[in-house]
Amino acid sequence: MYKLNLYESVARYKERRSVLIKLNKLLKHWVNERYEKLTGTETVKQHFSAKIFTFGSYRLGIISPNSDIDALCVVPNFITRHEFFVQFKNYLERFDEITFIKSLPDAYTPIMKLTFSGIDIDLLLASLALQNVSINNILDNNILKFLDDKSARSINGCRVNEVMFRLIPNKAAFVTVARFIKYWAKVRGIYSNVMGYFGGVAWMILITKICQLNPDLLPNRLLEKFYEVYSDWKWPKAVKIFAVEDSIEEYGFRNYQSWNPRINTNDCSHLMPIITPAFPSMNTTHNVSHTTMQVIKQEFLFANEILKTDKSVNRWMKLVKPFCLEEKYNIILAIFVNADDQQSYSNWQGWVESKVRFLFKSIEEYEKCELRPFPHWFDIILNNWNFSCLLGIGVELKKSDSAECINLEKPIQEFLYFINKSNERVTYGDKVGLRIKIMSVEDFIGFTKIK
Template identity: 25%
Template sequence: MNDEEVAKRLDLCLMEVVESFKLFDSKDERIKKLNIVRSLEHIGEQWVRELANDQRLTHRLNDKAGLCRLLVQGSTALGISSRSGDIDAVLLVPNFVDRDDFFTSFPSWLRKSRDISELAAVPDTFVPLIRIKVSGIQVDLVISRLATSYIPQQLDFEQTPGDLYRNMDAISVRSLSGLHLAHELNKMMFGHAHFLPLLRVIRTWVRARAIGSYVYGFPASIAWTIMVVYICRRLGDNSQISTFCVCRRSSVCRNSEPAAERNSGEESLASRSHALFCLVYTFFAQFASWPWPHPVQIASIKFASDLNIFSWDPQRNAQDGRDLMPILTPVFPNKNAAFTVRQATRKIVTDELIRARDIVSDVLRGSGTWEKLFERYDLRDDHRHFLLLTLQTTSKEELVVVGGLIDSRLRDLAQALEDEQYIRSARIAPIQESPEANQSNASCKQLRRQWLIGMDIESAPRLPDGTRSRRNVDITGCLSTFYQILRERDAFTDFGEKLTHVYLNRSQAMQLIL
């Protein structure tokens, strides 16, 4: 086989492994999600029309402008939504709609739909949202209140930030910037043949290695996407042949003389286009040696001081300067999509990137397999000490709201544990409920959610006889601080009663389903 045939074979084998995980939506599933968005938009139109009637503002409505628009963001907007993934959507409303209406009257309209089985309003978060389940699919709805009395048919994201976001509140800006971000990434990668395949590879790897949850201290999904865009722009369009490029290596394409010793008239694969496996290797090699905290950046940082909304700027904001792994979004307000990363989780990510780089190197030498790259990580293999947290509630709404709060603050507990003298790292994993547990909980009218935290505790020094003494680590202070953080954010929930904790050893932890 020639170079091109071998490259195609490597790429085909890689994508066959990725597709075997069945992580991403089929065409039918994408259509189902699109229909859900359309049905929710129709409910939104009815709701906005009622508000306009109540305020006697029907004269502002016309056929050329919509009452509202529901647009998807995130993975769905990029065309790479996962089968177990949520729909992240932004409801654009005119300026006569108040944010409070979104959390008071709009849920009443949503509950009229037979397809909506669960609904929880979460107004007190960084980006307030309504979380619903429609036909079995979770939808996170946020609202963006435009400065106009109508919704334009097309949003002009080519405007300056000052024009695009003028007279909008900060929460609406954050919601609308999510749409802007998806638009910008799609524009950057338009026509790039390897963008979505590379993104599928990286998403599958991130999921398998359990390093994709930003609430637990890892880069957010959008951060990994930005890293993929960085590699595609640097290498994929052939404008720059990176030192990490492996397309020309004889060990990759054929076992023969090095590329430099071939006939000078022979056209190399790399001179025509980069193979997908080359981008995969470059991704891992580039970021395994990335000089953190130097930021990953795919566009210039934009500022609009007149809006009193600020982009990532270490000179202005000391907290930005303390970020350990800055991966910057390309639209205003530019933010670090990996702001939750801690010292311990950055080391985990770096170690995983090094592992992946070495595995891909073995594959390209013919001594490794793609399957090994995607081996599922289990924190019980790396830890001997565990903390099990259990939340019990009596309603699904409470489980969603209180469980979401706990989920979002567990990294505070992990950081507190890591600040202890002998705990090197604390890694969080959600626990899947078994069918037996669900049936048992239903019989006693209790709903349950659990988390497992693996603690890497430094061993005690050896004694003269060669044995080790028992290392005693007191984490009661860490737990007390964590419970206090929860109470400060929700004074109405008795966390002391509803959230319990217990120590587990490895054999006990192995009984759980992760």
């Protein structure tokens, strides 16, 4: 895996730690400023007014050179979500070390993305029902008291990481396997929660399950077991690594509902449930559609077949051969996102990406084709726009069909209508654009190779 550049240098790791310390100081300073404006008094210095917790690959020790850091900003409840995603964002933009920043406050789990001294960070928010924040044990369920749903989803990432790490029997083997699986999922185009594939948490839970079932195996055998088990998994049977806790009937917990398809109607519709181990247990894969489920299943089967039939030393490299739309599909459904300025472009592209899955969900009912969304945006050059990018969705026609037969105009127009009537589209006006076009693979390659 060293050949794949999956390990970060010690110097780079120290840079990440330094950036997190600086960001934590900026957060505390901004929260103190907000408190002083609200009350006219200084914050009590012996209390921590805010704190940043890391989770994801950084917290689990599997960070790679190009990975971002997942972090949670825990703030007192006088900080509103609007203030954090608008005013704290404006505050950070004043610093030269921060070269990129965008907020997605309306996402299912609101997020702020930024680049600090060359290091990418994804920030979530949890606003606690306490004037002063001091957390000694992130696993204490009392930390969830009075939280709204979005804050509860945000803080759950840290809690899941801590519980999961304690449930792993062989942490060294887990780290090695996790590095490989994460890389494999990315190069094969099935690593994107927002696009309806599995996100980082889901992949880590899947790996933890295999480690629990095979606590004494070495990493290479764990990898074989991983593909063997999940290529034959009987979805929608849920993957769990810990018993699901029931709801806590106590004032302040807002009757948090743990994932339970026997009680909750919405949970019954989940196609590939992978359940978090910390209360309240949630399904990390609620975005998975029939389209992305089929793609994930195909990739599991494809990988398992390679490992079963090829015993050479090169089989691992065959496994991580990057997937290319143009190698399999003759028709591409292309989504063009455009903007006049960098800030509008960043925000607009991120918002459109969070909605794209609704397009191919509506196309799923079309019986003459199968889709393969590829979660990668290509920077392109278009006349009349300063910033443009392109997302491709592979279209595979069933036998006896041809490009002339395909008619996706209705779902495309419905999606464009949904986007153009949104508050985001109205806010940006003529500064941004969105276009969807069915094109040949040759035309698609022509666009993606321009820049």
